[in-house]
Amino acid sequence: xxxxxxxxxxxxxxxxxxxxxxxxxxxxxxxxxxxxxxxxxxxxxxxxxxxxxxxxxxxxxxxxxxxxxxxxxxxxxxxxxxxxxxxxxxxxxxxxxxxxxxxxxxxxxxxxxxxxxxxxxxxxxxxxxxxxxxxxxxxxxxxxxxxxxxxxxxxxxxxxxxxxxxxxxxxxxxxxxxxxxxxxxxxxxxxxxxxxxxxxxxxxxxxxxxxxxxxxxxxxxxxxxxxxxxxxxxxxxxxxxxxxxxxxxxxxxxxxxxxxxxxxxxxxxxxxxxxxxxxxxxxxxxxxxxxxxxxxxxxxxxxxxxxxxxxxxxxxxxxxxxxxxxxxxxxxxxxxxxxxxxxxxxxxxxxxxxxxxxxxxxxxxxxxxxxxxxxxxxxxxxxxxxxxxxxxxxxxxxxxxxxxxxxxxxxxxxxxxxxxxxxxxxxxxxxxxxxxxxxxxxxxxxxxxxxxxxxxxxxxxxxxxxxxxxxxxxxxxxxxxxxxxxxxxxxxxxxxxxxxxxxxxxxxxxxxxxxxxxxxxxxxxxxxxxxxxxxxxxxxxxxxxxxxxxxxxxxxxxxxxxxxxxxxxxxxxxxxxxxxxxxxxxxxxxxxxxxxxxxxxxxxxxxxxxxxxxxxxxxxxxxxxxxxxxxxxxxxxxxxxxxxxxxxxxxxxxxxxxxxxxxxxxxxxxxxxxxxxxxxxxxxxxxxxxxxxxxxxxxxxxxxxxxxxxxxxxxxxxxxxxxxxxxxxxxxxxxxxxxxxxxxxxxxxxxxxxxxxxxxxxxxxxxxxxxxxxxx
Amino acid sequence: xxxxxxxxxxxxxxxxxxxxxxxxxxxxxxxxxxxxxxxxxxxxxxxxxxxxxxxxxxxxxxxxxxxxxxxxxxxxxxxxxxxxxxxxxxxxxxxxxxx
Numbered sequence: 001x002x003x004x005x006x007x008x009x010x011x012x013x014x015x016x017x018x019x020x021x022x023x024x025x026x027x028x029x030x031x032x033x034x035x036x037x038x039x040x041x042x043x044x045x046x047x048x049x050x051x052x053x054x055x056x057x058x059x060x061x062x063x064x065x066x067x068x069x070x071x072x073x074x075x076x077x078x079x080x081x082x083x084x085x086x087x088x089x090x091x092x093x094x095x096x097x098x099x100x101x102x103x104x105x106x107x108x109x110x111x112x113x114x115x116x117x118x119x120x121x122x123x124x125x126x127x128x129x130x131x132x133x134x135x136x137x138x139x140x141x142x143x144x145x146x147x148x149x150x151x152x153x154x155x156x157x158x159x160x161x162x163x164x165x166x167x168x169x170x171x172x173x174x175x176x177x178x179x180x181x182x183x184x185x186x187x188x189x190x191x192x193x194x195x196x197x198x199x200x201x202x203x204x205x206x207x208x209x210x211x212x213x214x215x216x217x218x219x220x221x222x223x224x225x226x227x228x229x230x231x232x233x234x235x236x237x238x239x240x241x242x243x244x245x246x247x248x249x250x251x252x253x254x255x256x257x258x259x260x261x262x263x264x265x266x267x268x269x270x271x272x273x274x275x276x277x278x279x280x281x282x283x284x285x286x287x288x289x290x291x292x293x294x295x296x297x298x299x300x301x302x303x304x305x306x307x308x309x310x311x312x313x314x315x316x317x318x319x320x321x322x323x324x325x326x327x328x329x330x331x332x333x334x335x336x337x338x339x340x341x342x343x344x345x346x347x348x349x350x351x352x353x354x355x356x357x358x359x360x361x362x363x364x365x366x367x368x369x370x371x372x373x374x375x376x377x378x379x380x381x382x383x384x385x386x387x388x389x390x391x392x393x394x395x396x397x398x399x400x401x402x403x404x405x406x407x408x409x410x411x412x413x414x415x416x417x418x419x420x421x422x423x424x425x426x427x428x429x430x431x432x433x434x435x436x437x438x439x440x441x442x443x444x445x446x447x448x449x450x451x452x453x454x455x456x457x458x459x460x461x462x463x464x465x466x467x468x469x470x471x472x473x474x475x476x477x478x479x480x481x482x483x484x485x486x487x488x489x490x491x492x493x494x495x496x497x498x499x500x501x502x503x504x505x506x507x508x509x510x511x512x513x514x515x516x517x518x519x520x521x522x523x524x525x526x527x528x529x530x531x532x533x534x535x536x537x538x539x540x541x542x543x544x545x546x547x548x549x550x551x552x553x554x555x556x557x558x559x560x561x562x563x564x565x566x567x568x569x570x571x572x573x574x575x576x577x578x579x580x581x582x583x584x585x586x587x588x589x590x591x592x593x594x595x596x597x598x599x600x601x602x603x604x605x606x607x608x609x610x611x612x613x614x615x616x617x618x619x620x621x622x623x624x625x626x627x628x629x630x631x632x633x634x635x636x637x638x639x640x641x642x643x644x645x646x647x648x649x650x651x652x653x654x655x656x657x658x659x660x661x662x663x664x665x666x667x668x669x670x671x672x673x674x675x676x677x678x679x680x681x682x683x684x685x686x687x688x689x690x691x692x693x694x695x696x697x698x699x700x701x702x703x704x705x706x707x708x709x710x711x712x713x714x715x716x717x718x719x720x721x722x723x724x725x726x727x728x729x730x731x732x733x734x735x736x737x738x739x740x741x742x743x744x745x746x747x748x749x750x751x752x753x754x755x756x757x758x759x760x761x762x763x764x765x766x767x768x769x770x771x772x773x774x775x776x
Numbered sequence: 777x778x779x780x781x782x783x784x785x786x787x788x789x790x791x792x793x794x795x796x797x798x799x800x801x802x803x804x805x806x807x808x809x810x811x812x813x814x815x816x817x818x819x820x821x822x823x824x825x826x827x828x829x830x831x832x833x834x835x836x837x838x839x840x841x842x843x844x845x846x847x848x849x850x851x852x853x854x855x856x857x858x859x860x861x862x863x864x865x866x867x868x869x870x871x872x873x874x875x
Contacts, residue, residue, distance in 0.1 A: 095831060751871030753806070757797040 019065030030150035108559035148174035202262015209255035242599030253310025264296025281388030321362030328355030365444030382533035394519035404482035433541030447613030465630030
């Protein structure tokens with residue numbers, strides 16, 4: 001294969017640096033570490049985990065370096081200048097006129113997500129050192145975790161859709177492997193398969209979308225930018241150029257969004273995410289809350305121009321992304337109320353928060369949604385690791401809040417404090433980080449004229465506050481129950497009740513046998529990541545603290561692409577040639593940007609023009625009041641129901657029929673699993689089988705029977721006259737002849753393979769000779 | 777483009793493979809010889825593909841590699857089973873198919 005290097009980099013007035021130019025090393029390091037762990041991991045003193053942690057740490061250093069230099073780059077740009085991403089690309093392989101590239105596309109968004117992924121991965125791997133100690137597949141766990149990070153980092157900095165797809169699929173595979181890490185338990189294996197297949201259903205959309213985009217955009221991008229139709233930069237510019245066929249781009253956007261629905265657990269494909277909690281808790285924390293599941297959100301943010309034009313974002317009424325996001329927020333938040341498993345509460349909360357991100361993106365609130373990816377990663381990872389800490393040290397590997405938790409605030413002070421900080425951040429209480437991102441989303445949705453959706457967002461905030469208060473109450477307050485009270489609950493568990501428990505038991509046996517069984521605080525390897533994450537859950541919001549004025553909106557400056565027309569962005573071509581960008585001249589820079597609203601006249605656009613809501617304390621106060629109402633209501637109900645056993649509340653669902661039906665509906669997860677597994681799969685698979693059977697029995701057999709009957713009559717006559725008299729005689733004679741030939745040829749059938757081989761090859765040689773002679 | 781050298785290499789490999797299949801008694805060695813034959817064919821395909829500037833040959837070669845891998849899997853499975861039952865992998869001892 002030809003490996004032709006064609007680099008394209010920016011030498012314009014923008015600052016650059018080693019870390020930006022070499023950002024492609026970020027995913028390469030974990031990829032190499034993965035290979036090393038698989039090959040020699042078991043022979044190393046720490047069973048390969050040191051390689052994983054080390055590689056993630058180097059990735060973190062590299063991406064923070066890139067982040068720092070990106071900030072310098074944005075600072076070096078003029079105010080109304082588009083900050084050109086640092087792009088490098090090489091030909092990966094070529095086939096039939098298609099050129100598949102591999103390379104990096106570093107801009108504010110990718111740097112931000114790179115840092116988040118590398119950071120959370122590092123902390124989770126450190127946490128796993130303790131959490132999985134003594135596990136039977138310890139080395140493989142770290143190998144899969146490292147490969148996952150490599151795949152996600154590659155996807156994040158991909159400069160073209162093929163590399164993006166590669167990273168996306170690596171993540172899907174690792175998700176499968178890690179959910180099914182304890183596959184000896186049937187439920188875990190089934191959850192892994194369910195996750196894989198559900199996500200796969202959506203992934204079909206990604207392939208279709210990429211293909212549509214390539215075939216629609218390739219001509220335009222080749223001509224105007226000198227890049228292929230896979231290039232993310234090319235596709236973005238094409239989408240905003242006013243050229244695209246509106247049907248094509250709409251279908252492409254819908255297809256890509258279906259992939260996002262699958263990956264990011266949006267309604268109606270969210271059903272896999274709660275089941276994915278069957279995996280080890282570090283996996284839930286890394287893959288299924290903070291990083292992998294935001295891949296879908298990242299795709300929408302990355303190819304935002306395509307969705308912007310294709311789905312008519314900022315148009316009147318709602319669009320697909322907003323509607324799906326809004327539905328997801330509410331239905332998953334409702335489901336979180338009926339869960340007893342603490343990790344499932346968090347899983348539904350993740351689904352709901354992903355809904356917020358989608359709602360924000362769909363409503364044109366790009367920056368708040370991306371910022372929510374950032375803050376959500378910290379506080380949700382912290383919550384999951386906190387849940388893991390509880391099950392590891394206090395509730396004897398159970399995740400059941402009602403049975404095995406309660407009153408833990410006294411025995412686990414660090415876990416408790418970090419949990420409370422992250423919960424407040426999740427609920428969006430000022431000044432925790434969730435406030436600055438989630439409230440911004442809700443505010444901007446309303447500001448862009450979608451009042452219905454803003455109300456949905458506020459309802460979601462109310463529900464979030466309520467279910468998190470319920471979970472916090474059940475876990476940390478009240479009286480200790482079950483394992484937390486010191487009972488050894490080995491035998492009291494239903495096997496089907498908490499499958500994570502069962503699996504955790506056998507895998508932790510080695511480590512547990514010597515440990516004390518009473519609830520206690522976890523070790524430093526677990527609490528230090530918790531503390532770091534909770535500090536960020538508290539502080540990360542100040543990177544874009546809109547309430548304090550322009551100077552605090554650092555994210556807007558660093559991350560949001562500026563919607564400015566870029567004149568003459570075309571490659572001058574050839575490897576190593578630099579890309580020269582002319583700054584728009586003075587009078588143009590003051591005119592309003594046409595990006596996203598009209599066809600750019602002289603150049604190309606890479607980002608649409610978006611509005612930002614003006615922060616008002618009155619609006620923030622309103623959502624704050626809603627959040628506190630949710631907390632207070634839920635606190636009162638929880639303490640009445642779970643501690644005082646108030647007779648008016650206990651058993652309410654049994655007494656009031658409507659509530660009972662609602663409860664049953666929620667417990668059964670809106671019957672979506674039933675719909676998918678029983679109805680859709682069966683309605684497709686069974687009728688086909690039945691129809692085939694009927695066709696076989698009635699039509700084919702009927703034809704055959706009729707045919708057979710008439711044939712039998714005919715054959716009777718033939719037998720008598722032709723067969724016996726004419727054919728048999730011939731056959732008998734030829735048989736005699738064959739027999740004599742066979743006897744003569746019998747020695748060649750020696751049963752020796754080499755002899756057969758010799759015959760075969762000599763025959764082939766003779767054949768070849770004949771061929772040569774005939775042809776000459 | 778030195779087409780001759782490639783073709784000559786392929787022919788030599790092919791002959792070595794044929795010799796192995798015909799003369800060797802060890803089933804595993806026979807399987808390895810078959811691999812040699814297949815790979816000599818691959819070299820031929822790639823040679824002509826490069827000469828003609830088309831990718832068809834590459835595609836075929838990729839298919840052959842995949843099929844060869846499957847074939848070795850089945851072959852080794854057979855050899856293993858034979859060894860378990862007969863405690864030998866000499867092909868001359870397996871003459872049940874004698875007519």
